[in-house]
Amino acid sequence: MKKLINAPASVLADALTGVAAAHPDLAVDFANRVVSRGAAVKQGKVALISGGGSGHEPLHSGFVGLGMLDAACAGEIFTSPTPDQMLAATQAVSAGAGVLYIVKNYTGDVLNFEMAAELAEAEGIPVKSVLVADDVAVEDSTWTAGRRGVGTTVLVEKIAGAAAEEGADLDAVLAIATRVSENGRSMGVALTSATLPSVGKPSFDLPEDEIEMGVGIHGEPGRTRAPLKPAADIADELVSSILADFDFTGAPVIAMLSGLGGTPLIELYAMYGDVAALLEQRGITVARALVGDYITSLDMAGCSLTLLRADEELLRLWDAPVSTAALRWGV
Amino acid sequence: MKKLINAPASVLADALTGVAAAHPDLAVDFANRVVSRGAAVKQGKVALISGGGSGHEPLHSGFVGLGMLDAACAGEIFTSPTPDQMLAATQAVSAGAGVLYIVKNYTGDVLNFEMAAELAEAEGIPVKSVLVADDVAVEDSTWTAGRRGVGTTVLVEKIAGAAAEEGADLDAVLAIATRVSENGRSMGVALTSATLPSVGKPSFDLPEDEIEMGVGIHGEPGRTRAPLKPAADIADELVSSILADFDFTGAPVIAMLSGLGGTPLIELYAMYGDVAALLEQRGITVARALVGDYITSLDMAGCSLTLLRADEELLRLWDAPVSTAALRWGV
Numbered sequence: 127m128k129k130l131i132n133a134p135a136s137v138l139a140d141a142l143t144g145v146a147a148a149h150p151d152l153a154v155d156f157a158n159r160v161v162s163r164g165a166a167v168k169q170g171k172v173a174l175i176s177g178g179g180s181g182h183e184p185l186h187s188g189f190v191g192l193g194m195l196d197a198a199c200a201g202e203i204f205t206s207p208t209p210d211q212m213l214a215a216t217q218a219v220s221a222g223a224g225v226l227y228i229v230k231n232y233t234g235d236v237l238n239f240e241m242a243a244e245l246a247e248a249e250g251i252p253v254k255s256v257l258v259a260d261d262v263a264v265e266d267s268t269w270t271a272g273r274r275g276v277g278t279t280v281l282v283e284k285i286a287g288a289a290a291e292e293g294a295d296l297d298a299v300l301a302i303a304t305r306v307s308e309n310g311r312s313m314g315v316a317l318t319s320a321t322l323p324s325v326g327k328p329s330f331d332l333p334e335d336e337i338e339m340g341v342g343i344h345g346e347p348g349r350t351r352a353p354l355k356p357a358a359d360i361a362d363e364l365v366s367s368i369l370a371d372f373d374f375t376g377a378p379v380i381a382m383l384s385g386l387g388g389t390p391l392i393e394l395y396a397m398y399g400d401v402a403a404l405l406e407q408r409g410i411t412v413a414r415a416l417v418g419d420y421i422t423s424l425d426m427a428g429c430s431l432t433l434l435r436a437d438e439e440l441l442r443l444w445d446a447p448v449s450t451a452a453l454r455w456g457v
Numbered sequence: 458m459k460k461l462i463n464a465p466a467s468v469l470a471d472a473l474t475g476v477a478a479a480h481p482d483l484a485v486d487f488a489n490r491v492v493s494r495g496a497a498v499k500q501g502k503v504a505l506i507s508g509g510g511s512g513h514e515p516l517h518s519g520f521v522g523l524g525m526l527d528a529a530c531a532g533e534i535f536t537s538p539t540p541d542q543m544l545a546a547t548q549a550v551s552a553g554a555g556v557l558y559i560v561k562n563y564t565g566d567v568l569n570f571e572m573a574a575e576l577a578e579a580e581g582i583p584v585k586s587v588l589v590a591d592d593v594a595v596e597d598s599t600w601t602a603g604r605r606g607v608g609t610t611v612l613v614e615k616i617a618g619a620a621a622e623e624g625a626d627l628d629a630v631l632a633i634a635t636r637v638s639e640n641g642r643s644m645g646v647a648l649t650s651a652t653l654p655s656v657g658k659p660s661f662d663l664p665e666d667e668i669e670m671g672v673g674i675h676g677e678p679g680r681t682r683a684p685l686k687p688a689a690d691i692a693d694e695l696v697s698s699i700l701a702d703f704d705f706t707g708a709p710v711i712a713m714l715s716g717l718g719g720t721p722l723i724e725l726y727a728m729y730g731d732v733a734a735l736l737e738q739r740g741i742t743v744a745r746a747l748v749g750d751y752i753t754s755l756d757m758a759g760c761s762l763t764l765l766r767a768d769e770e771l772l773r774l775w776d777a778p779v780s781t782a783a784l785r786w787g788v
Contacts (some may be wrong), residue, residue: 128665128758130724132687132731140688141723143730147745183722203723317459334459356463357471390718390755391514391554392472392534393461399474400463415479418783419750424721425758427459452749455785 127326134323138180138202145187149451152190158214158242159207159238161187162197172290172299173197173219176228176283177212178235179204182343185280185421188452194287195228195450196221203322203424204344206234210283212242212456224252224296226303228282230275231259241269254296256303258282260312260432262371263348265342274342277382277432278310280420284453302443306434312366314348314430315360316341318388320423331364339363343386343430363398364431366386371410374435378413379405380444388423389429394418397429405433414444420452458657460756465654469511469533476518480782483521489545490538492518493528503621503630504528504550507559507614508543509566510535510705512651513674515525516611516752519783525618526559526781527552531742534653534755535675537565543573547582555583555627557634561606562590585627587634589613589643591763593702594671594679608763609641611751612775615784619777636759637765642699645761646681651754670694674754674761676715687722692731697761698771700739701784703766707745710736711765711775718753720760725749728760745775751783751786 129139136161145161146154153164167173176186177199186198196219201207225246229239236257243253257274261267267274286303294302316338317326329345332338337360340348349367368374378388383398385391398417405412413436421430436444447456464470468511471491476492477485484495498504507517508530517529527550532538547556556577560570567588574584589606592598598605617634647669650659660676663669668691671679680698699705714729716722729748736743744767752761767775778787 128685129722130648130688130691130728130758130760132689137723137727140730142726144578144726144728144731144733144748147733147743148729148748150765174605180723183723183726188722208499278747311731317461330583337459354459357461359464360461371513387721388719388756389461389517390512390753391750392468392511392755395473395475395479395514396463396468396471397475398479399471399477402475402478412478417475417479421723423725425719427461429461455780 127321129323131323136324137396138200146439155214158211158216159200160189160197160211160215162215162218163190167196167219167221169221170223170295171221172223172294173221173225174228174287174290175215175219175225176232177207179206182421183423184452189450191450193446193448194283194292194453206232206238209241209245212239213245216246217243220251226286226296226299227253227255228279228303229255229257230279232256232269233270233271252296254300256282256307257331258307259454260310261368262311263313267342268346276314276343277312277384277430278307278419278434279383281310281380281432281434282306284448285440285443288443306440309435310432311372312430312432313364313367315339315364315428317427319345320426322451330393341428343421345423357397358400361397361404365401365404368431368433374433377435377437378411378441380414380434380436381412382416382420384420384430385418385422386426386428386430387419388425388427391418394429401431409429430439458652460654468654469531486545486549489542490531491528491542491546492521493549494521498511498527498552500552501554502552502629503510503554503625504552504556505558505559505618505621506546506550506743509561510537513752517784520614520781522781524622524777524779525614525784537563537569540569540572540576543570544576547573547577551582557617557627557630558584559610559634559676560586560588561610562588562603563600564602565600583627585631586636587613587631589638591643593642593649593698594644598673599677607645608715608752608761609675609765610775611640611713612641612711612763612765613637615779616771616774619774637771640766641763642703643761643763644695644698645672646670646695648758650676651757672759674752676754688729689731692728692735696732696735697760699764700756704779705741705764705766708766708768709742709743709772711742711767713747713751713763715751715761716749716753717757717759717761718750719758721757722749725760732762741785744772
């Protein structure tokens with residue numbers, strides 16, 4: 127295993143040290159492994175909190191800042207953060223208007239965020255949660271009952287974050303977040319497995335001439351083990367699978383093609399060209415596009431495609447200013 | 458070789474198709490492989506053009522837009538663009554105030570930009586060039602007489618781009634670009650080799666327990682082949698090598714830790730924590746930091762560190778609005 131780390135056990139702590147050093151505007155609670163806006167938390171604003179296992183960066187800590195999250199809780203790599211961490215984050219950024227938890231659908235995350243919500247409510251902090259379960263690849267999975275939550279999470283964080291920044295109340299922010307969650311679909315493909323620092327070898331075997339269609343962001347099995355094929359054919363399968371699941375015609379779409387961590391940007395753009403052509407053939411209008419690493423799986427090669435059926439309000443919120451380490455515009 | 462591509466020969470063309478689809482605000486000249494601001498070119502502004510071999514994305518096409526480049530010329534992977542491409546870019550974005558070429562010090566790039574400048578001057582377009590040769594690892598290299606040009610190029614594009622956007626004339630923009638180039642230093646480390654699509658296997662052999670200290674962005678040999686070691690030790694060697702070459706004390710520093718394409722963000726942040734601590738120990742104040750993939754080498758695992766000795770004017774220009782596909786703030 128070749129990694130730029132000091133020791134497998136210290137990767138997360140060391141990365142938080144780096145986040146604090148690189149971004150002095152963020153507050154890092156090292157004991158609780160929470161990255162938050164710190165002094166920039168706005169009184170009277172609904173606070174947005176997300177979190178999950180580490181290894182998917184920039185999700186979630188890279189999305190803490192104006193127009194997006196107030197705090198992110200970092201679990202160990204591919205491991206849910208604990209209710210205590212989530213409660214600490216809640217206490218740190220609750221600003222009198224309630225808190226929205228943005229939860230990816232993995233059993234540990236779901237249970238721990240539920241417990242944190244109970245603890246916070248017991249302290250008088252109103253909490254609502256939105257669950258993201260957008261991965262069309264499979265029903266149920268290694269750590270999930272129902273569908274896995276993947277790329278749509280980024281879009282929920284951006285769009286609900288904008289609504290909160292505008293002053294929407296907790297119910298309104300929840301409604302927007304739910305609308306994004308319900309109208310987003312994703313599917314991914316792995317060309318290689320990720321290697322966890324604590325394991326030291328690839329999590330699963332993927333022969334040199336095969337790919338995993340519908341892979342999860344922790345390397346969970348997808349739909350099929352397929353022969354390696356041209357980007358256009360992979361794009362066709364991702365697009366077809368997503369469109370078979372949900373009607374994306376007749377409304378503008380926000381498209382995100384995220385690398386999984388080990389795929390160069392030139393390949394992502396090559397792939398996106400095929401995705402865009404296929405969507406156009408199917409009569410779908412992409413109103414906004416993101417191409418890059420947004421939700422990753424350590425050093426896994428591959429990508430995931432996310433489509434969101436948008437409307438004027440969602441597009442307006444999408445275009446609203448955002449200023450975080452990993453997503454920034456219009457400020 | 459596992460890549461998200463259609464065919465080795467079409468990677469660049471396919472990626473340009475994706476750039477055009479994802480970023481409708483950019484103009485893509487497919488015949489000349491030039492990405493430019495298109496209709497957004499501002500009359501009376503000094504135009505900034507860079508370019509080089511592909512495979513280092515987001516450099517350069519990801520840096521085309523307000524506050525940075527006016528055009529980027531894309532060569533084949535790891536191959537210089539031609540004078541014809543550079544001339545086409547020059548004709549596309551020249552706006553009456555002259556053109557600055559930002560050239561990384563590789564022999565092909567240098568010769569071709571020189572020839573393009575002559576062709577442009579013959580058409581009555583004033584051209585100046587700034588050469589970036591900031592890699593402290595080695596003197597002369599596989600494709601370079603003198604030092605290789607690497608990460609400081611990103612900082613030249615940002616800071617000189619801000620000066621041009623403010624209305625500085627060609628001589629003033631050249632002076633700023635030269636100041637950045639002369640005050641920036643870089644060094645990189647490879648954990649793995651990149652694999653070129655056209656070659657289909659790693660460009661060089663790097664055993665499982667070894668790293669290449671001082672590697673070039675095309676996989677050129679560095680200073681030493683060293684045993685794999687902790688991030689803190691690698692950081693120490695990069696920082697020490699850069700500080701031994703140039704005096705960074707007594708002025709604020711802009712630091713960029715760029716991934717080389719195959720290294721996850723969590724590792725880059727872990728590494729940056731060590732870099733920041735070492736700089737602090739050496740009495741150096743980091744005023745601004747960038748951590749992420751900015752100048753890459755396809756799927757190479759590893760990173761490069763760039764330090765720029767800044768002053769108030771350079772920091773002010775650094776903070777000026779920028780809006781490109783890969784670097785964006787304050788707009």
